[in-house]
Amino acid sequence: MSIRRLRTLIAVEEHSTFSAAADAVFVTHAAVSQQMRKLEDEWQVTLFDRSCRTPQLTPVGRALVAKAREIVRAYDTIVPSVLGDAGFQGEILLGAVPTTLTGLAPLAVRHLKDRYPELHVRLFPSLTTQLIAQVDRGAVDAAILSRHRPLPPDMQYSDIAHEPMQLIAAPDMPGDDPLELLASNPYIRFSRDAVVGSLIDTWLQESGIRVSATMELEGLEAISSMVLAGLGVSIVPARCVRDFNPLPLKALALPEGAPARRLTLAYRRDNPRVAVIEEIHKALLEAVKIGVFKQIPQKQEPAT
Structure with a gap:
């Protein structure tokens, strides 16, 4: 088993087709198919129902995707957790309702990037219902959404505005x-x-x-x-x-x-990057305090 194959399996679940997953992980369609076959041979299970025109994950396949997310998430945070930087490097996946994408989200992410230049935020726009599902299954680390009813028991939230x-x-x-x-x-x-x-x-x-x-x-x-x-x-x-x-x-x-x-930031309680998510929440509150979207001058590197 390799982390690369697990990432590909997750990409197939997120993007629904082998072709779209191939684009997401920067390999060919044939490479995706080959990696999935190797996982099935290694685990001795059927991950996909191939009787359909587009292969569909089996129930076992979906359950293994959830476990794969946990493994990949743990792998991505091994070095930061040891070095003590709490994971403020690499990539974090943030969902957001579309109405926040022209003011709140970009202003908050800009503040975050100024503090942690090695942290890269990938934004995924979607509606609240879809975002809750994505957070719950680990497809995104956290999401800015409209809180209107109780969230799933494994999820935590911090209100924004x-x-x-x-x-x-x-x-x-x-x-x-x-x-x-x-x-x-x-x-x-x-x-x-x-x-x-x-x-x-x-x-x-x-x-x-x-x-x-x-x-x-x-x-x-x-x-x-x-x-x-x-x-x-x-x-x-x-x-x-x-x-x-x-x-x-x-x-x-x-x-x-x-x-x-009620805008809120939702995330799973067991997410290993809670410290990063808390900083995202702080940046969102700062953006709300400013109240208007405006350009923030980028920090200049000191002259040598």
């Missing part, structure tokens, strides 16, 4: 009553596949607020652009880290009792 919902409208739209604007204008719905969209939709229904939805979009940037074009109003979170050049939209607070998003 509380983002109240607000109504956004074109700057020249008359009126400042959010409920009246909702009643009299087309409504651009935040995708209900996202936790934010589900929170908003539940509040509208429970409050008896009727809207005339004309679009349902995932991206906050796309929604804001449609609103700026005068195509309707929407309800979105008031982001804890604002864009450097935000669109000139009218933003109105919703009535008392309206929902808010």
Whole structure:
């Protein structure tokens, strides 16, 4: 058994096909297939159901992937744990909900990189439900997500920010009553596949607020652009880290009792790089304190 083969097995599970896994680990499709055959021969188990056009992991294969993640994670932290640098080198995998990718996440990662230049953060955007699953199975080390219900028992979390919902409208739209604007204008719905969209939709229904939805979009940037074009109003979170050049939209607070998003950093309790994750959390809190995304001058190397 080799660490390289275990990494390839994990890549196949994460990317679903041998071809995509080959790209991820920088080998050929044939090399991936060969490595998987060698693992099956060595372990005397069937990792893949090859009766399908695309080989699928068997139940045994999926269970072994979980163990492989533990082994690879332990291998990656052997030297840092001995040298005492707590793993502030190499790569750490961070998931993030898309709405944090243009403000909170880049600002926090920049702060982190300034402190630990040998630490490389790989970002994986996804929705909260998928991120919880990825953290739980060890596909990512931690994830910035919307906390809306209890997390799995093996997961820990550290809250980042509380983002109240607000109504956004074109700057020249008359009126400042959010409920009246909702009643009299087309409504651009935040995708209900996202936790934010589900929170908003539940509040509208429970409050008896009727809207005339004309679009349902995932991206906050796309929604804001449609609103700026005068195509309707929407309800979105008031982001804890604002864009450097935000669109000139009218933003109105919703009535008392309206929902808010709780951004949190989630991770497995048994992750060996908890010290690094705690530093990520500190960097996220620093970004929230700054409150606006802006360029941070990179540190200059001293002249020799």
